[in-house]
Amino acid sequence: MSPPRKRRVTLLGSTGSIGTTTLQVARSMPDRIEIVALAAGNNIEKLAAQARETGVRHVAIHDASQEAALRALLPDGVKIYTGPDGLIEVATLAEADIVLVSIVGTAGLFPALAAINAGKDLAIASKEILVMAGEVITRAAEEKGVQLLPVDSEHNAIFQCLNGQHARDTEVSRLILTASGGPFRKTPTNELAKVTPEQALCHPTWNMGPKITIDSATLFNKGLEMIEARWLFGIGMDRIDVVVHPQSIIHSMVEFVDGSVLAQLSRTDMGFPIQYALTWPDRIKGTLAPLDFPSLAKLEFEAPRTDDFPALDLARKAGLTGGTLPAVYNAANEVAVDAFRAGKIPFPGIWQCVAKVMNAHEVQAFSSLETVVAADQWARVEAGKFTGNTGV
Numbered sequence: 001m002s003p004p005r006k007r008r009v010t011l012l013g014s015t016g017s018i019g020t021t022t023l024q025v026a027r028s029m030p031d032r033i034e035i036v037a038l039a040a041g042n043n044i045e046k047l048a049a050q051a052r053e054t055g056v057r058h059v060a061i062h063d064a065s066q067e068a069a070l071r072a073l074l075p076d077g078v079k080i081y082t083g084p085d086g087l088i089e090v091a092t093l094a095e096a097d098i099v100l101v102s103i104v105g106t107a108g109l110f111p112a113l114a115a116i117n118a119g120k121d122l123a124i125a126s127k128e129i130l131v132m133a134g135e136v137i138t139r140a141a142e143e144k145g146v147q148l149l150p151v152d153s154e155h156n157a158i159f160q161c162l163n164g165q166h167a168r169d170t171e172v173s174r175l176i177l178t179a180s181g182g183p184f185r186k187t188p189t190n191e192l193a194k195v196t197p198e199q200a201l202c203h204p205t206w207n208m209g210p211k212i213t214i215d216s217a218t219l220f221n222k223g224l225e226m227i228e229a230r231w232l233f234g235i236g237m238d239r240i241d242v243v244v245h246p247q248s249i250i251h252s253m254v255e256f257v258d259g260s261v262l263a264q265l266s267r268t269d270m271g272f273p274i275q276y277a278l279t280w281p282d283r284i285k286g287t288l289a290p291l292d293f294p295s296l297a298k299l300e301f302e303a304p305r306t307d308d309f310p311a312l313d314l315a316r317k318a319g320l321t322g323g324t325l326p327a328v329y330n331a332a333n334e335v336a337v338d339a340f341r342a343g344k345i346p347f348p349g350i351w352q353c354v355a356k357v358m359n360a361h362e363v364q365a366f367s368s369l370e371t372v373v374a375a376d377q378w379a380r381v382e383a384g385k386f387t388g389n390t391g392v
Contacts, residue, residue, distance in 0.1 A: 005032070005282075006031065006032055006033065006034055007032065007033050007034070007097060007098050007278050007279065008034050008036045008095055008096050008097050008098070009022075009026070009033060009034065009035050009036065009096060009098050009099070009100055009123075009278060010035075010036060010037040010038075010039075010058075010090055010091060010093060010095075010096040010098070010099045010100070010115075010120075011023070011035055011037070011038050011039070011100050011102070012039040012060075012087060012090070012091065012099065012100065012101045012102065012103050012108060012111060013039065013040065013041075013100075013101065013102035013103040013104070013108070013125070013126070014038040014039060014040050014047065014050055014102075015040040015041070015043040015046040015047055015050070016102055016103075016104065016209055017208055017209045017270070018100075018102035018125045018151065018209075018270060018274070019038075019040075019102050021270045021271055021274055022100060022102070022274050022278075023035065023050060023053075023054070024271060025271050025274050025275045025278065025286070026054075026278075028286050028287040029275075029279075029284060029286055032278075032279055032284055033278050033279070035054040035056055036056055036057075036058065036093065036095040036096050037056055037057075037058035037059065037060070037090045037093055037095070037096060038050055038051055038054070038056055038058075038059050038060070038090075039059065039060035039061070039062075039081075039086075039087055039090050039103075040059075040060070040061060040062070041061075041062045041063065041103075042061065042062060042063040042066060044061060044066050044069055044070040044073060045073065047059060047061065047070065048070060048073035048074050051074055051075075051078055052074075052075060056078070057077060057078055057079060058078070058079050058081065058090055058093060058095075059074065059078060059079075059080055059081070059090075060080070060081040060082065060086040060087055060089070060090045061080065061081075061082055061086070062082075062083065062084070062086075062087070062107065063082075064082035064083045064086075067080055067082050084107070084110065087103075087107070087108075087110075087111040088110060088111050088114045090111075091111035091112070091114050091115040091118070091120070092114050092115060092117075092118040092120070096120060097120060097121065098120060098121040098122070098123055098149075098278065099111070099112070099115040099120045099121070099122055099123070100123040100125065100151065100274075100277070100278070101115075101122065101123070101124055101125060101126050101129060102125035102126060102151070103126050104126065104128075104209060104211050104212075106128050106132060106330075106331070106373075106376060108126040108128065108129055109128065109129055109132060109133055109369070109373075110369075112124070112126075112129045112137065113133070113136065113137065113140060113369070116137065116140045116141050116144055116146055117140060117144065119144055119145075119146060120146060121146050121147040121148075121149060122137075122141065122146065122147070122148050122149065123149040123150075123151050123274075123277045123278065124148060124149065124150055124151055124152075124228075125151035125152065125274075127152065127221070127224040127225065127228050127330075128224075128330055130227070130228040130231045130232065131224050131227045131228055131326050131327070131329070131330045132326065132327040132330060132372050132376065133327075133366075133369060133372055134227070134228070134230065134231030134326075135231070135366050136366070136369060137231070138231050138232075138234075147280075148232060149277040149278075149280055150228075150232055150273070150277065151270075151273055151274055151277050152225060152228070152273065153251045153252075153270065153272070153273045154177045154178065154225050154229075154251055154252040155225065155228060155229060155232055155252070156251070156264075156272075156273035156276060156277060157250075157251035157252035157253075157263070157264035157273075158175055158177075158229065158232075158233060158252045158253075158254060158264075159232070159233075160264045160276065161252070161253065161254040161262040161263070161264055162233065162254060164280065164281065166233055166234035166235075167233045167234060167235040167239075167254070169235075170257070171256055171257060172235065172239070172254060172255070172256060172257070173239065173255045173256055173257045173259075174239050174240070174241055174254075174255040175229055175233060175235060175239065175240045175241070175252070175253075175254055175255075176241050176242070176243055176252060176253040176254070176255060176261075177222055177225050177226065177229065177240065177241070177242045177243075177252050178242075178243055178244075178245040178248070178250050178251060178252050178253070179216075179219060179221075179222045179242050179243070179244050179245065179304060180203070180204060180205050180206065180216060180244070180245070180246055180248045181244040181245075181246050181302075181304070182200075182203065182204070182216045182217040182218070182219065183199060183200065183202050183203060183204055183217055184199075184200075184217055185244065185246060185305075189307075189308050192308065192347055192348050193346045193347060193348055194346075194347075195217075195346075195347035197214075197340060197341045197343070200213070200214045200217040200340070200347065201213050201214065203216055203217075204246070205246070205247070205248040205268050206248065206268055206270075210341070211334070211337055214337050214340065214341070214350075215333070215337065217347075218309060218311050218347075218350050218351060219242075219304060219309040219311040219312055220311040220315075220333050220337075220350070220351075220354075222242045222304075222311065222312055222315070223311040223312050223314060223315025223316075223318075223329070224315065224329075224330065224333075226240045226242065226312070226315045226316065226319060227315055227318060227319045227326050227329075230319055237316055237319035237320050238316075238320070240319075242304055242312055243301050243302070243303065243304070244301065244302045244303065244304050245299065245300065245301050246300055247296070247298075247299055247300065248268045249265050249266075249267075249268070249291070249296060249299060250263045250264070250265050250299065251263075251264050251265070251266065251273075252264065265291060266288075266290075266291060267288070267289060267290075267291060269288060269289075271286075271288050272288055275288065309351070310351050310355065311333075311351055311354070314329060314351065314354055314355060314358060315329060317358070318358065321363055322363075322366065323363045323364050323365050323366050324361070324363055324364045324365075324366065324371060324372055324375035325358060325361060325363050327372045327373075327375045327376045327379065328357060328358055328361045328375055328376070328378070328379040329354060329358060330376070331375075331376045331377075331379035331380050331383065332353055332354040332357035332358065332379045332380075332382070332383040333350065333353075333354050334380070335353070335379075335380050335383035335384055335387060336349065336350040336351075336353040336354060336383055336386075336387055337350060338387075339353070339383075339387030339388065344387050344388045345386075345387050345388075349386075349387070352386075353383050353386045353387055354383075356382075356386055357379050357382045357383050357386065360382060361375070361378070361379065361382075
């Protein structure tokens with residue numbers, strides 16, 4: 001019997017919640033997963049500790065001004081890469097066969113494309129990569145013969161239900177993304193303007209980073225996931241729906257043309273989708289605890305409140321229109337979330353900002369990455385005018 005295949009992983013965004021969970025998964029199965037490079041934004045203390053634990057010889061830091069301070073914390077022989085070019089360098093290292101991208105925002109786009117062009121499989125935890133440039137990313141992956149492996153729990157669930165295949169028009173009726181509904185699922189409409197950033201950061205079922213936690217509260221995370229699913233699974237936006245499932249046990253579902261539905265269930269632990277993405281196509285016994293069905297008591301479902309939380313309708317519009325509009329949807333939301341956290345706009349101001357910027361945008365066809373990056377930058381300026389965040 002041949003020895004089990006070990007995946008050699010470059011981890012971009014190692015100090016965030018996805019990154020730290022990935023390292024926990026790798027720690028639990030050292031015979032299957034080896035971390036060969038790490039990249040972070042500016043948390044040099046945590047990055048250095050991770051580098052010492054994993055023994056990697058390559059680390060990248062986005063903030064080049066911290067290179068000297070990071071060097072003082074690292075063992076001898078560890079090479080440091082800095083800035084956007086540094087991310088691309090570590091994403092294309094010969095030592096790795098898969099790159100996991102968990103960088104918040106748009107900074108992961110160019111490293112992701114570079115990794116694909118270098119022949120690396122790509123594990124995607126950053127929604128923005130496919131929202132902004134799904135067409136070019138999926139085309140490049142097909143041309144290079146590399147695998148796109150979803151890390152989001154919802155897309156990973158669909159990936160499992162489809163057995164790693166695209167959704168066939170003759171077989172698949174709908175992809176159904178589940179949403180927890182966030183902390184304001186039952187909040188009356190007239191109370192939403194009083195929501196504080198502290199309240200929005202208290203997610204009822206998941207422990208995530210601040211940006212995605214607020215996106216969960218507004219349902220913008222589901223909107224981004226709808227656009228992402230369109231590219232991952234090759235299915236039209238008109239056949240991607242969202243249902244609220246507050247227990248977050250069913251992570252998503254596929255409805256087939258005969259009326260059958262396949263669902264993927266597990267505990268609310270990001271270790272499950274991360275492990276499957278890094279060990280696919282194998283299923284490996286790890287340290288994650290299975291479901292205890294008698295303790296679940298009940299599973300609930302309800303329709304999302306699209307009148308009060310219009311992020312889903314805005315996402316469908318962006319996805320159906322295509323071109324540069326999905327990038328504008330994403331960028332305006334990023335600026336609005338930052339402004340809300342800074343106390344510059346009320347909670348409903350997030351979706352009001354995105355709607356206004358989308359309505360003001362002259363959509364262009366997707367002709368190049370430069371086109372979509374320019375649209376992203378335009379949207380940030382326009383959203384800054386709305387929110388008062390003119391420094392973006």
